[in-house]
Amino acid sequence: MRLTVAQALVRFLAQQWTERDGAEQRLIAGCLGIFGHGNVAGIGQALAEQGAGTHAALPYYLARNEQAMVHTAVGYARTRDRLTTFACTTSIGPGATNLVTGAALATINRIPVLLLPGDVFATRAASPVLQELEDPRSYDVTVNDTLRPVSRFFDRINRPEQLPSALLAAMRVLTDPAETGAVTLALPQDVQAEAHDWPEELFRRRVWHVARPVPEPAALARAQDLLRRSRRPLIVAGGGVKHSQASHRLADFAARHRIPVTETQAGKGAVPYDHPYAAGAIGHTGSAAANTLAREADLVIGIGTRYSDFTTASRTLFAGAAFLNINITAFDAAKHSGQMLVADARQALDALEPGDWTADPTWSARATELTRDWQAEIERAYGGTELTQPVMLGIVNQASEGGVVVNAAGSMPGDLHKLWRATDPGQYHVEYGYSCMGYEIAGGLGVKLAAPEREVFVLVGDGSYLMMAQEIATAVQEGVKLVVVLVDNHGFASIGNLSESVGAQRLGTSYRMRGPSGELDGAFLPVDLAANAASLGADVLTADDPGTLRTALAKAVASARTTVVHVETVPGPGPETTAWWDVPVAEVSDLPEVRAVRRRYEDHKRDQRPYL
Numbered sequence: 041m042r043l044t045v046a047q048a049l050v051r052f053l054a055q056q057w058t059e060r061d062g063a064e065q066r067l068i069a070g071c072l073g074i075f076g077h078g079n080v081a082g083i084g085q086a087l088a089e090q091g092a093g094t095h096a097a098l099p100y101y102l103a104r105n106e107q108a109m110v111h112t113a114v115g116y117a118r119t120r121d122r123l124t125t126f127a128c129t130t131s132i133g134p135g136a137t138n139l140v141t142g143a144a145l146a147t148i149n150r151i152p153v154l155l156l157p158g159d160v161f162a163t164r165a166a167s168p169v170l171q172e173l174e175d176p177r178s179y180d181v182t183v184n185d186t187l188r189p190v191s192r193f194f195d196r197i198n199r200p201e202q203l204p205s206a207l208l209a210a211m212r213v214l215t216d217p218a219e220t221g222a223v224t225l226a227l228p229q230d231v232q233a234e235a236h237d238w239p240e241e242l243f244r245r246r247v248w249h250v251a252r253p254v255p256e257p258a259a260l261a262r263a264q265d266l267l268r269r270s271r272r273p274l275i276v277a278g279g280g281v282k283h284s285q286a287s288h289r290l291a292d293f294a295a296r297h298r299i300p301v302t303e304t305q306a307g308k309g310a311v312p313y314d315h316p317y318a319a320g321a322i323g324h325t326g327s328a329a330a331n332t333l334a335r336e337a338d339l340v341i342g343i344g345t346r347y348s349d350f351t352t353a354s355r356t357l358f359a360g361a362a363f364l365n366i367n368i369t370a371f372d373a374a375k376h377s378g379q380m381l382v383a384d385a386r387q388a389l390d391a392l393e394p395g396d397w398t399a400d401p402t403w404s405a406r407a408t409e410l411t412r413d414w415q416a417e418i419e420r421a422y423g424g425t426e427l428t429q430p431v432m433l434g435i436v437n438q439a440s441e442g443g444v445v446v447n448a449a450g451s452m453p454g455d456l457h458k459l460w461r462a463t464d465p466g467q468y469h470v471e472y473g474y475s476c477m478g479y480e481i482a483g484g485l486g487v488k489l490a491a492p493e494r495e496v497f498v499l500v501g502d503g504s505y506l507m508m509a510q511e512i513a514t515a516v517q518e519g520v521k522l523v524v525v526l527v528d529n530h531g532f533a534s535i536g537n538l539s540e541s542v543g544a545q546r547l548g549t550s551y552r553m554r555g556p557s558g559e560l561d562g563a564f565l566p567v568d569l570a571a572n573a574a575s576l577g578a579d580v581l582t583a584d585d586p587g588t589l590r591t592a593l594a595k596a597v598a599s600a601r602t603t604v605v606h607v608e609t610v611p612g613p614g615p616e617t618t619a620w621w622d623v624p625v626a627e628v629s630d631l632p633e634v635r636a637v638r639r640r641y642e643d644h645k646r647d648q649r650p651y652l
């Protein structure tokens with residue numbers, strides 16, 4: 041078949057499917073894109089020719105920012121348990137490099153996205169083209185090379201003949217649960233438009249079977265032995281539990297063997313908050329219950345977790361425990377010098393089954409008791425009369441009733457991790473691998489596209505909102521309804537508190553005018569976020585106390601349109617953190633308060649098990 045490279049690419053993508061547990065779905069649900077000279081005549085023409093509406097083989101979605109497109113694809117793919125994702129097409133130069141942050145986010149969170157940046161002419165006939173870097177050391181370096189370290193597969197299609205093998209490799213990586221992440225095919229703009237004779241079989245329907253690898257027998261025997269010898273085991277459930285759809289299996293396993301289950305940010309909701317052995321969030325933003333158990337546990341069973349510093353309290357939390365790591369990647373399973381059980385989470389739980397063995401009953405009872413105390417703490421945090429952040433979250437939690445909460449950066453992820461009551465795995469969607477300001481609205485759009493039947497509540501701080509609010513316009517364009525709770529506290533509450541705690545005096549963390557002293561200490565910035573949201577096409581409601589917030593949320597839920605609820609919260613603490621986070625403090629300073637903070641820092645540092 042004689043087609044251009046771009047036409048062949050579009051035709052190919054529309055024929056890719058994934059299969060797991062007998063269910064088939066499209067691998068690439070559509071193509072998000074922003075056109076420029078680097079893709080309009082290639083991919084743009086190819087999409088137009090196949091009819092790019094929602095009924096097309098590869099529907100096209102116009103977004104506002106390339107970084108946001110990747111967030112939308114990630115939100116979508118994560119909601120669909122990594123079985124379906126989007127492609128993202130960009131022009132060359134700035135359109136392409138705008139992808140880098142999104143690509144890093146996708147790869148860190150192990151979420152598949154297909155990136156199709158345009159690239160400079162392969163023939164170099166017109167070099168330097170508009171937006172070409174021109175590296176004097178080498179003509180084959182382009183700005184797209186910035187995508188290499190953040191992609192799990194990267195290729196540049198300099199000749200049409202290279203396309204088939206690159207496409208097959210790209211699909212393999214996207215659908216491999218151990219390898220997946222951002223996959224980039226850089227497409228020189230001249231090559232996109234070049235015609236070639238393709239074999240018909242390139243465009244046949246192709247099904248990619250998403251594996252559920254089983255554990256190796258010898259590794260399984262070692263893991264079972266370790267588990268049977270444990271009296272005080274503790275499960276740390278990560279995102280891998282959800283990706284594997286292993287939640288029910290985990291809930292059952294924990295209940296039968298009386299093992300308390302704690303959750304990372306990505307794993308939260310893996311078991312419902314009221315499961316008899318749910319011990320809540322773990323780590324720096326964790327509950328007192330989970331963190332106490334972590335300090336006393338003799339065996340940590342990590343399932344599908346990367347063990348980020350937030351989870352391990354910067355390697356200070358699991359003081360005396362051994363590790364049994366169930367993970368689809370050997371890379372993660374090997375962490376903390378653990379016993380490795382490389383397998384799909386669901387398969388591993390089935391295989392691990394230790395018969396009538398249970399944890400020590402006094403240990404299980406202690407977990408129940410600690411968790412009950414923590415639930416009372418949540419009740420207290422949610423129960424105030426002023427609109428503090430915890431009170432606001434309690435109201436949203438109640439109003440959301442099975443809806444999805446989306447968040448990523450600022451002070452909310454910590455409070456959400458500690459306090460949010462998730463009743464099912466899809467209900468909690470906090471991006472905390474990259475914790476990227478600006479993910480919230482764009483990612484929420486992807487969540488809603490993937491789960492149109494669910495109400496999606498995007499929680500976004502004023503800092504994040506000012507960084508990337510524009511995808512509200514995309515949601516409006518698509519008739520996709522989001523409830524956006526815009527939490528205004530005039531700057532960076534999170535980094536403000538952190539700054540103060542590390543001796544940096546809150547410098548640059550409040551949105552204020554430059555005052556007469558020359559410092560940023562004047563009046564609050566006169567930015568009208570509500571008017572800004574309205575200007576993007578959303579309905580806007582405001583709330584300034586618990587009552588008006590409840591009313592506004594009820595109205596937003598009842599509406600069919602994207603609605604932004606602008607909330608001004610008042611400062612007010614949630615539950616104190618019970619586990620450390622390593623943020624290095626100045627070793628020398630003229631300020632006595634910094635020297636005092638440094639001494640406390642060094643005390644914590646002594647508790648760290650830094651290398652294994």
Ligand SMILES: Cc1ncc(C[n+]2csc(CCOP(=O)(O)OP(=O)(O)O)c2C)c(N)n1
Nearest residue numbers: 449450451477501502503504531532533534
């Ligand atoms: C893209 C990006 N830049 C910088 C940061 C560092 N950072 C983390 S939270 C934060 C402030 C967030 O402010 P806001 O959204 O208002 O939330 P708040 O802390 O006030 O709850 C910053 C600057 C980040 N996570 N992402």
Ligand SMILES: [Mg+2]
Nearest residue numbers: 501502503531
């Ligand atoms: Mg803020």
